[in-house]
Amino acid sequence: MKKLIIIIFLIQLGLANAQTCCTSGTPLLGSLEMSVTNKNSLQINFNFNYNSLTDIYDRDIRLNDNTRERITQSAILEFNYGLTHEITLTTLFSYVKQERTISPVSGIKNTLVTKGFGDIIMLVKYNFIQQNIISQNDFSAGIGLKIPAGKSGIKQNNILLPADLQPGTGSWDIIFWGFYSRSNIFSMPVNLISNLSYKLNGNNKRFGVQFGDYKFGNEFIATNGIIYFANKIFTPTFFLRIRNTSNDKFSGGNIPNTGGWWFYAVPGLNISLSDNIIVRADSQIPVYRYLNGIQLTTTLTGSLSLIYHINTKRSPNI
Numbered sequence: 001m002k003k004l005i006i007i008i009f010l011i012q013l014g015l016a017n018a019q020t021c022c023t024s025g026t027p028l029l030g031s032l033e034m035s036v037t038n039k040n041s042l043q044i045n046f047n048f049n050y051n052s053l054t055d056i057y058d059r060d061i062r063l064n065d066n067t068r069e070r071i072t073q074s075a076i077l078e079f080n081y082g083l084t085h086e087i088t089l090t091t092l093f094s095y096v097k098q099e100r101t102i103s104p105v106s107g108i109k110n111t112l113v114t115k116g117f118g119d120i121i122m123l124v125k126y127n128f129i130q131q132n133i134i135s136q137n138d139f140s141a142g143i144g145l146k147i148p149a150g151k152s153g154i155k156q157n158n159i160l161l162p163a164d165l166q167p168g169t170g171s172w173d174i175i176f177w178g179f180y181s182r183s184n185i186f187s188m189p190v191n192l193i194s195n196l197s198y199k200l201n202g203n204n205k206r207f208g209v210q211f212g213d214y215k216f217g218n219e220f221i222a223t224n225g226i227i228y229f230a231n232k233i234f235t236p237t238f239f240l241r242i243r244n245t246s247n248d249k250f251s252g253g254n255i256p257n258t259g260g261w262w263f264y265a266v267p268g269l270n271i272s273l274s275d276n277i278i279v280r281a282d283s284q285i286p287v288y289r290y291l292n293g294i295q296l297t298t299t300l301t302g303s304l305s306l307i308y309h310i311n312t313k314r315s316p317n318i
Contacts, residue, residue, distance in 0.1 A: 035179050036088035036127040036140050040313035043080040047305040049073070054299045060290045068296050071099045074118075081312075088125045090144070094118035096167050116167035118150040123175060131183060138181040146173035146199065152206055163206060163248070169216055170204035189229040193239070197221045212251025217259045220244045225266070235270040237282070247292060260291030262298075276309040 037043055053070035056063045075095045082088050097115035123144030131138035150168020154161050163169070180194045198220050203213035225239030243262040247254040268282030284301035291297065 035138060035181065036086070036125050037080050037082035038311075039082045039085045040311060041082045042310045042312050043078075044308045044310070045076075045078040045080075045305055046307075047074075047076045047078070047303055049076065049301065049303040051301045052299045053296050055286070055289075055297050056294065057289050057291050057297055058294045059292075060288070063294070067103050067105065069101045069103075070296055073097045085130070086127045088127075088142075090121070090123040090125065090142075092121040092123075094120075094150075096150075098165055100165060112156065112161070112165070114154055114161060114165050114167065116151050116154070119168045120147040120149045121145070121175065122147065123177065125177065125179075131181065136183045138179070138183075140179045142175075142177040144175045144177070146171075146175060148172060148204070152204060160206065163204075163214060163216070169201070170206055170214075171202035171216065173202055174200045176200070185226070191227045191229075193223075193225055193227060195221075195223045213249075215249040217246035217248050223266070233272050235272070237266075237268040237270065239266040239268075240264070240287075241266055241284070257291075257293035257295055260289065260295065262286070263288040278307045278309075280305045280307065 049072075051070075051072040051074070053072070054066070054068075056065040056068065073096070076092060077094075078090065078092045080088055080090050094117065095115075096118050097113070099111065099113045101109065101111045103109045121144060123142050125140050125142035127138070127140045129135065129137050129139040146169075148168055148170050150166070152163070152166045152168045152170030154166055176198045178196045182192045184190070185192050198218070200218055201216045203215045205211070206214045221241065221243050223239050223241045225237065227235060227237045229235055241262075241264040243264070245259045247256075248258040249255060263286070265285045265287050266282060267285070268280060271279045271281075273279060281304050282302070284298070284303075286298055286300075289297055
């Protein structure tokens, strides 16, 4: 159960991460912060994520501007299957709804809503060091692809909507992933968790073949923190997350007001309903932002998950 709780938490960690100038979109990369699963085990995670964006920053200065708001609601379904004791296969599907509202001081309020299925992620993870009675350490690494299954060319009134309002990115991306855990820190029921992930984004010809390529900025996420096993039912967690994205590009040139650094505090709580069912709730709280130019960014994020663990190999009848 203790190992399951660690895995379940890491499924959840970071679901509020984004990929564009307005820190919105389907939070795919952040949902991959988990270790490998046991052989013949299937873990199913259904997550609902609510992301409110009302803060407008010019680099690290918050502007007194209440004219723009973005609400992103994401549903993510993730499957993790232990092919062997070392290899885990991960597949992730998503659905996203975004609502952008502009309320000018003098003018007409405008609201725009987009929704649809997002891109798909497929990842292979390998466990190099396995945590057991002798070793308190666990280390895994993986590589995978983000497949452009979501729409990236939605139009309104025959006008192509901004890239950060599209359910998909329209690009094939490569994902690199790493995970480390150490149990019983200071001889207490506390586990130290560290996770790194990096997404190398491809190009999208969203403006047509005759025009230049559009490319979202490459994304890096580092998450470090602790899990405290208070008892068999409640497991509080606390993490610090650093996220960085480079500038988006068009025809090889940087797009202004995209990319930057984000620092978050992520408190959470796991509730074990049974040996194979866990409910998790967490929140992502901004601590510091340093953005490239002026951007609308996250004010607060909350998420709720239901995780179910299945051993697909039945024990032989005796």
